Amino acid sequence: MYAPGTGRVGEVKRLNTMRQALAMFDWDDAESIGSLKTLLLRCAFAPQFLRPAEGRRFLSFLFTLHPGRGSHSSTSQLNLSQF
DSSP states (O other), X not given: OOOTTTOOHHHHHHHHHTGGGXXXXXXXXXXXXXXXXXXXXXXXXXXXXXXXXXXXXXXXXXXXXXXXXXXXXXXXXXXXXXX
């Protein structure tokens, strides 16, 4: 996975097609999934994900992936908005 800001539309499409694999991760284990959560949340601020329809679909999928993390996502988004 590329860091947001370096990917092209092709990588966004590829990531969108494999989004169902993200459901297999243990989202409650903060130690093992923390860095992936951070990268995925940064996608919400990357123009490569905001412009194409596939990117917006992927972002909407992320926010429905793990219902128990809604408040954590909002806090993380506020913290990431400073970057």
